[in-house]
Amino acid sequence: MSDRADEHSAASDEAGAAGLPGGRRAGVPGRAGVSLRAPANPVSRKAIMLWLLEGLFWSVLLAGGSFFLAGWIDEDRWPWLPGWALDNIWWLPWLMVLLLVPGTLIEPFWRYAVHRWEFSGDVVYARSGWLSREWVFVPVSRIQTVDKAQGWFERMLGLATVEIRTASHAGSSTIKGLEYEVAAKLAEGLARRAEELRDDAT
Structure with a gap:
């Protein structure tokens, strides 16, 4: 099994401020390596x-x-x-x-053992994958849209997927396997916080 950390450089400073492992810091020569910890929240069973x-x-x-x-x-x-x-x-x-x-x-x-997510310090941190793994850091300030999606099986089970999109496709993320209520609250919280950060910037 090969593990791949897809850490977005745009999120590194904000991830560090949130107490999360920084995107670039682990790979910069001469600096102490930071191991990737698991995000705090598992998906629904x-x-x-x-x-x-x-x-x-x-x-x-x-x-x-x-x-x-x-x-x-x-x-x-x-x-x-x-x-x-x-x-x-x-x-x-x-x-x-x-x-x-x-x-x-x-x-x-x-997949259940691997997939986890966390929203902390204006950074969304998610881990996903199966044979390979992907760690993604998305700064809330860079979020453009947040959507909830439900496929047939998700609707049957009361689950939903949160789709987070930024201007860069590489900086986007998808969190699958959430309870519908959790997905709704997460999407609403991300959208509201992203709007607040945009207003502060102006």
Whole structure:
């Protein structure tokens, strides 16, 4: 597993003022390294079910597609495929199932352990990922829009996603797996604080 800290340089000073690990300070030669701590707040435990449902949905599509493809190849006997592949083509969908099932069952719990968030000192700090991890610091002063989003499965489970956008795509962040009420309060608090900071700047 490879861990990647995507720390935005624009957030480094504000993150340091908030008591969070600074974006650049950890990588600047000659200065003491600062290890990345986990953000304070976990996502909702219902996010495990959300990621399980999403994983099952895509796994069923992929497995169903592989069975369809195997049947098509077996019926038409594609001439450009070697004989050993044609004779064993029905191994393809079963191999796909064997590969998909463990990942589908493990991924939701792994993601729940990784995904965390925090809003402190005018900085939004989030960690996300699965096989790779991403740490993101977003200064509230740079936020342009804050939105709540709900997919089908999120609506079923009472969850929502907070989408934070800045002028730079690299400085934006998405916090998924929040209870709807928590997402609503976070989005409202971020939008209000960003407006206050813009008014202070003028």
